[in-house]
Amino acid sequence: ISSDWSDSLAVRTLPYIPPETPKGFGVKNTADAITMDSIAYEWIAEDNPNIEYILELSENPDYEDSIEINAGKVSEYRVSGLRSNFRYYARLYAYDTKKELRSEPTQSVIARTMRSRADYDSDEYVEDVIKGDYIVKEYIKKDDLLNVYIQGVNADRFIEDMKNDNIVDYVIDLLDAPKSTKHIRLVISNRIFVAMEQLKENIIAVYPENKLTLTYGLFRNVDTASGLNELNDFDYEIIISLSNSSKAHIEYDKYVKLKSGSTRIKAGAVKGQLYIPYYSFGRPAKLIYESSEAYTIVQEYQDDLTAVIYDQSLGRWEKIRLKTSYEPNSDLWQFIVDIYTPGEYALAFYSRDVFDDISSSRYQEQINNVASVHVLKSISGGMFYPGKELSIDEAVKFALDVMDYDYGFDGQYLRAAYRSGIINMDDMENPYQGCTREKALAMAARIYELKARDKALPEPTEVYPFKDMDRVSPSMLEKVQFAIQNGFMSDRYSDMLNPDEIILRGEFIGILEKVLMLVGEI
Incomplete structure (x- = not known):
C-alpha cells in the first residue's frame, strides 16, 4: 500500500558560474x-x-x-x-x-x-617621435646646455594626442644636438607625467651617447612627501650630463675599469623660483646603452660587465645590476641600467667586493652576485659577517631585500613576511631565535613562488644527496625537497643536511643566489 503523492515542488537549478578571471x-x-x-x-x-x-x-x-x-x-x-x-x-x-x-x-x-636591422638602419624613429610645436629646443652655447621644453599649451595639446593615439613610447630625438653639448635639460609639465601614469606610457630621450626612458610612475608617491600636491601646475626638470661634462672618477679607482663614459642624472620639480630636488624615483628610469659589436666579442666580456654608480660619501664606484639583451635579427646589444636614484652612472668591469669582510669567505662570489642585482638594504656599513649564525629576523630581512621590499618607517617587515607566507606566526613572535637550515630552505622556496608566480612542488623521487632527509619536519618537507632538487644546497659538501642546524649568514645568501638564478635574475 502506497501513500498519496505529495504536492509538487518546483526547483530551478542555478546557472553555471563562469571561471574567475586569470x-x-x-x-x-x-x-x-x-x-x-x-x-x-x-x-x-x-x-x-x-x-x-x-x-x-x-x-x-x-x-x-x-x-x-x-x-x-x-x-x-x-x-x-x-x-x-x-x-x-x-x-x-x-x-x-x-x-x-x-x-x-x-x-x-x-x-x-x-626593432629589426631595417628599423635601426633607417636611423630615425618613424612613428613615435614627438614632432611639431609640442617641443621647444634652445641651445645655450656658453653653458654647453641644450634645453628641451614641453610646457603650457604645448603640454595640453600633447596630452590630448596621447589620449587619442596608439603610441606607448614617445621619443624626444636629440641625436642632432650640437657636438659641444655637455648637458641636456628636459623641462616637462607635471600634467604630462600624470597622463603618462594614467595611460601607462613612457617618454624616451635619445641622444648621441645613450638614451634615457622616463617611465610612467617615475615620480609616483614622491609628490605627497614634498608638498607638490598642493600646487596646481609645475614642471619636472631632468638634467642629463654627458661624459664630456667632467672627468670620470674612474681614474682614481683601481678596482673599476670604465667601459662607457659616465652619465649623470639629476631631477627636481620647478615652480617659478621654487626648486625641490628629488633623491629617489617612484619607479626606476632606464638608462640604455646600445652596441653593434659582434656577438662573439660581447660574449667574451658580457659576464664581467656591470653597471656602476658613483657613491659620493665613499668616494668610489659601487656595483649595481645590469640587464643585457641581444636581438640576433638586428645584431644589436642593449645594456639596461635601472635608475632608482639620481646620480652618476656608467658601464664598467668591476673587481671590488661589495662588503669589506668577505674576501676570504667561501660565499664571496654568491654575496657579490646577490648584491649586484638587489640592494641589501638591511645591511648598514661595509661589513657582512658571513660566518655569523643567522637569526629569523636576519633571514627575513635578506629575503625581503631580494624582493626589493620598501621598509619604510613602520617596522612592519616581520608582519609583511608573515602575510606573504615567508614565515609563520611562531617565527614572527620569536624573530631573534636561530634560523635552521630546513627553515631557510622553506623560506627560499617561498621566495621562488613569489617571484616565479608558480608552486614550489618537488618531483616524485626518493633519491637525494643527503642521508638524513627523514629528519626534515613534515610541515616543511615539500618545500625542502623542492629546494634540494633545484640546487639550492649545491654548495654544501657534506652528505648530511642537518636540517635542524642553525645556518650561517653567508650560507643563506648562497641559497638565495640559487633562487635568483632559477628565476633568471642572475
Whole structure:
C-alpha cells in the first residue's frame, strides 16, 4: 500500500558560474620574452583540469580584428610571427571546457616587439617621435646646455594626442644636438607625467651617447612627501650630463675599469623660483646603452660587465645590476641600467667586493652576485659577517631585500613576511631565535613562488644527496625537497643536511643566489 503523492515542488537549478578571471597575466619575466617577431606571456594557471586559457591579441586597444589563440592548459605562451617594432595589445581568458563558459578578460597588457636591422638602419624613429610645436629646443652655447621644453599649451595639446593615439613610447630625438653639448635639460609639465601614469606610457630621450626612458610612475608617491600636491601646475626638470661634462672618477679607482663614459642624472620639480630636488624615483628610469659589436666579442666580456654608480660619501664606484639583451635579427646589444636614484652612472668591469669582510669567505662570489642585482638594504656599513649564525629576523630581512621590499618607517617587515607566507606566526613572535637550515630552505622556496608566480612542488623521487632527509619536519618537507632538487644546497659538501642546524649568514645568501638564478635574475 502506497501513500498519496505529495504536492509538487518546483526547483530551478542555478546557472553555471563562469571561471574567475586569470591572475598574474603579463609579459614573461625573462630577458628573451620579447624578440623581433614574438612575445612570451605568462600567468598563474589554476589547478583545475577543466580550465584552459584563451589569449586574445590585437594591434589596437579596442580589439578590432583581434585574433584568439587557444593556449591550452598551460601557464605561459609565446606568440610568434609578429611584426618588428610594433605594439600589440593582449588579454587573457580562462575557459571551462566542462561548463563551456569563459571568464571576463584580464586587463590589457601592452608590449612592443623589438626593432629589426631595417628599423635601426633607417636611423630615425618613424612613428613615435614627438614632432611639431609640442617641443621647444634652445641651445645655450656658453653653458654647453641644450634645453628641451614641453610646457603650457604645448603640454595640453600633447596630452590630448596621447589620449587619442596608439603610441606607448614617445621619443624626444636629440641625436642632432650640437657636438659641444655637455648637458641636456628636459623641462616637462607635471600634467604630462600624470597622463603618462594614467595611460601607462613612457617618454624616451635619445641622444648621441645613450638614451634615457622616463617611465610612467617615475615620480609616483614622491609628490605627497614634498608638498607638490598642493600646487596646481609645475614642471619636472631632468638634467642629463654627458661624459664630456667632467672627468670620470674612474681614474682614481683601481678596482673599476670604465667601459662607457659616465652619465649623470639629476631631477627636481620647478615652480617659478621654487626648486625641490628629488633623491629617489617612484619607479626606476632606464638608462640604455646600445652596441653593434659582434656577438662573439660581447660574449667574451658580457659576464664581467656591470653597471656602476658613483657613491659620493665613499668616494668610489659601487656595483649595481645590469640587464643585457641581444636581438640576433638586428645584431644589436642593449645594456639596461635601472635608475632608482639620481646620480652618476656608467658601464664598467668591476673587481671590488661589495662588503669589506668577505674576501676570504667561501660565499664571496654568491654575496657579490646577490648584491649586484638587489640592494641589501638591511645591511648598514661595509661589513657582512658571513660566518655569523643567522637569526629569523636576519633571514627575513635578506629575503625581503631580494624582493626589493620598501621598509619604510613602520617596522612592519616581520608582519609583511608573515602575510606573504615567508614565515609563520611562531617565527614572527620569536624573530631573534636561530634560523635552521630546513627553515631557510622553506623560506627560499617561498621566495621562488613569489617571484616565479608558480608552486614550489618537488618531483616524485626518493633519491637525494643527503642521508638524513627523514629528519626534515613534515610541515616543511615539500618545500625542502623542492629546494634540494633545484640546487639550492649545491654548495654544501657534506652528505648530511642537518636540517635542524642553525645556518650561517653567508650560507643563506648562497641559497638565495640559487633562487635568483632559477628565476633568471642572475
